[in-house]
Amino acid sequence: MSEIGLQLTATHPPNVDVLVVGGGNAALCAAITAREAGASVMLLEHAPREFRGGNSRHTRNLRAMHDRPEGVLVDSYGEDEYWDDLLRVTGGETNEELARMTIRASAGLPSWMSAHGVHFQPSLTGTLSLGRTNAFFLGGGKALVNAYYRTAERLGVRILYDSEVTELRMEEDAVRAVTVVSRGFPLTILPRSVVVASGGFQANIGWLEEYWGEAAKNFIIRGTPFAQGTVLRNLLGQGVQRVGDPVQCHAVAIDARAPKFDGGIVTRLDCVPFSIVVDRDGNRFYDEGEDFWPKRYAIWGRLVALRPDQIAYAVVDAKAAKLFMPSVFPAIAAETIPELARKLGLDPARLDATVMRYNAAVHPGHFDSTKLDDCRTEGLDPPKTHWAQRIDTPPFIGYPLRPGITFTYLGVRVNARAEVLMEDGRPAANLWASGEIMAGNILGRGYLAGFGMTIGTVFGRVAGAEAARRARN
Numbered sequence: 001m002s003e004i005g006l007q008l009t010a011t012h013p014p015n016v017d018v019l020v021v022g023g024g025n026a027a028l029c030a031a032i033t034a035r036e037a038g039a040s041v042m043l044l045e046h047a048p049r050e051f052r053g054g055n056s057r058h059t060r061n062l063r064a065m066h067d068r069p070e071g072v073l074v075d076s077y078g079e080d081e082y083w084d085d086l087l088r089v090t091g092g093e094t095n096e097e098l099a100r101m102t103i104r105a106s107a108g109l110p111s112w113m114s115a116h117g118v119h120f121q122p123s124l125t126g127t128l129s130l131g132r133t134n135a136f137f138l139g140g141g142k143a144l145v146n147a148y149y150r151t152a153e154r155l156g157v158r159i160l161y162d163s164e165v166t167e168l169r170m171e172e173d174a175v176r177a178v179t180v181v182s183r184g185f186p187l188t189i190l191p192r193s194v195v196v197a198s199g200g201f202q203a204n205i206g207w208l209e210e211y212w213g214e215a216a217k218n219f220i221i222r223g224t225p226f227a228q229g230t231v232l233r234n235l236l237g238q239g240v241q242r243v244g245d246p247v248q249c250h251a252v253a254i255d256a257r258a259p260k261f262d263g264g265i266v267t268r269l270d271c272v273p274f275s276i277v278v279d280r281d282g283n284r285f286y287d288e289g290e291d292f293w294p295k296r297y298a299i300w301g302r303l304v305a306l307r308p309d310q311i312a313y314a315v316v317d318a319k320a321a322k323l324f325m326p327s328v329f330p331a332i333a334a335e336t337i338p339e340l341a342r343k344l345g346l347d348p349a350r351l352d353a354t355v356m357r358y359n360a361a362v363h364p365g366h367f368d369s370t371k372l373d374d375c376r377t378e379g380l381d382p383p384k385t386h387w388a389q390r391i392d393t394p395p396f397i398g399y400p401l402r403p404g405i406t407f408t409y410l411g412v413r414v415n416a417r418a419e420v421l422m423e424d425g426r427p428a429a430n431l432w433a434s435g436e437i438m439a440g441n442i443l444g445r446g447y448l449a450g451f452g453m454t455i456g457t458v459f460g461r462v463a464g465a466e467a468a469r470r471a472r473n
Contacts, residue, residue: 015190016042016158017471018464019178021165021231022197023047024054025141025453026435028148029460030195030467032116035155037468042189043152044163044180046198046226051262052161053145054199055223055407055436055452058264060141061123061134062113062457063450064106071110072120075132079103082133085448089295093444101416102442105458110135113457117147130294134450140265163187165231168194170238173422174429193467196420197435197460200408201229202249203261208405211246218310220254222268222404225261232437235412240428241421244409244440250447251301253277254404256311257329266328269399272300273387274320274369276358277401279307282341282350284358289386292372298406298447305403312401313344315355318393323369333395340396359390407452409440418463430470432463 018034020027023045035041045052065082066073082103086094110120119138123131130136137144152159163182168175175194180187201207203225208216221227236242258267272288277300279285286303290296304312321331334340337355338348358380365374367389375388412420412433419427420438435456442455 014042016040016192018042018193018195018467019044019189019191020195020197020464021178022054022199022435023052023161024197024199024435024456025056025059025144025148026456026460027054027195027197028145028152029457030197030432030434030464031152031157032148032155033461033464034195034468035152035157037465037472039193039468039471041156042158042160042191044165044182045159045161046164047161047224049161051224051226052149053142054227056456057141057145058223059137059144059453060265061130061136061450062106062109062453063134063448064109064454065103066107072122072135073110073132077133082106085295086451088291089298089446089448090444091446095441098414098416099442102455102458106454109454109457112461113144116151118144119147130449133294165198167234168196168231168238168431170428172429173239173426175431191430192471193430193432195432195434195463195467196231196235196412196437197433197456197463198231199224199227199229199436200249200411201227201232202405202408203227204229207233212305215305215310218402219305220256220258220263220267220402220404221261222252222254222263222265222406227407227436229408232411235420239423241413241423241425242410243413243438244411244444246408246410248409248440248445249302250298250406250409250443250452251305252297252404252406253300253304253312253314253401255327255329256400256402258402258404263404267404268297269314269327269401270297270324271314271316271320271399272297274323274389275314275316276355276384276391277312277314278346278351278354279312280309280346282346282354284354284382287382287385289376289384289388294449297449300401301403301405304401310403313346314399314401315340315351315391316397317391318395319389321397327399332398332400335394335396337391337396340398344398344400355391358384359392362388362390407436407439409443409445411436411438411440414438414441414459417466418459419466430467432467434459434463
């Protein structure tokens with residue numbers, strides 16, 4: 001659309017059946033589904049075209065239920081096991097109705113995605129061990145996003161890039177108008193139905209500071225800098241029911257040398273299960289081998305966030321160095337632990353004492369990185385429950401860790417039809433939500449690898465279908 005066209009439509013607001021706010025996986029699934037249902041669809045992406053896709057362009061896989069080997073998924077992964085995995089990571093802080101609905105619907109996602117241009121590849125090896133539970137996208141999230149945009153364009157979805165929604169104007173529990181700044185020009189849209197899929201507020205450091213204080217300044221935002229939470233805050237100020245704890249989030253331990261925004265998945269460090277992790281004072285503070293990495297990697301960002309100066313350090317030796325994907329940044333290596341401590345900026349005597357205490361507590365067993373083995377510590381607090389090996393073979397390697405925030409769990413409450421609920425419990429008349437902006441309904445805390453993409457895809461499709469039905473009837 002030309003700038004002149006934008007000026008004209010600001011004077012004569014366009015009508016559209018379904019307006020989708022957001023440009024990532026959840027938004028695209030909603031837009032495609034609504035268009036296939038016969039609705040006219042407009043999608044507003046805050047980012048310019050070259051940075052389209054939100055956090056989805058940094059993803060790699062989606063968690064899917066299956067009762068038998070299917071495509072790239074091996075063995076089976078049934079509903080009960082999936083639900084048990086979710087219960088373990090959330091500690092029960094989840095809506096069982098919505099969670100089980102998502103799990104069941106996930107079985108049909110790979111075939112639907114394939115039909116809309118997404119290709120899959122066999123699972124990666126290493127610490128994730130996801131071949132049985134997760135389908136990996138060939139080319140990663142960027143390829144998935146590009147495939148969906150091609151499909152949306154072919155179907156006739158109207159896409160406006162560099163278009164930030166500043167207000168959803170609600171009256172009598174319905175969205176009456178949406179105000180936008182599109183490529184610098186004001187624009188008002190009069191949609192019949194609206195799907196919000198605009199993410200969390202993780203890139204809004206000022207808003208994070210409201211809950212985390214000064215610590216938020218040390219957070220690194222793994223994904224898009226466009227997730228400012230403008231739509232979320234706007235809706236919560238108009239009687240929409242909120243869900244989720246504002247201090248809970250998908251937060252992983254990433255290399256502290258990563259850029260402040262948009263470093264993506266490659267900045268994550270997967271060495272934790274095979275290392276010891278110490279804080280600024282050289283002290284261990286959590287069980288590094290508590291469980292398989294896909295069920296624990298998303299707690300480590302929060303753990304680091306709670307340490308002094310929001311910094312920690314993973315330490316391994318040569319035996320463990322090839323057990324995980326290395327950082328994209330150079331390893332910090334030394335021939336002795338005191339020398340490594342100096343390079344990391346830690347007290348040499350303190351780190352050396354911590355390593356010696358750990359080594360003395362290691363109980364020998366049969367090391368196996370593919371299962372919960374019997375290599376553990378005895379008499380150490382905190383313990384290391386699995387994969388405990390003495391750190392005694394140089395070179396010794398260290399990586400600095402910071403909290404890497406993926407998305408926040410504060411969001412809008414929805415029902416099984418993806419309808420946004422008002423504070424009195426009634427659904428809004430023409431407003432639906434999908435993706436990170438509503439993931440807190442299911443993820444009260446913790447995370448399962450690939451589950452965010454599952455939530456976004458399931459609820460994107462539901463929201464798109466329901467929004468189209470409402471608009472056309």
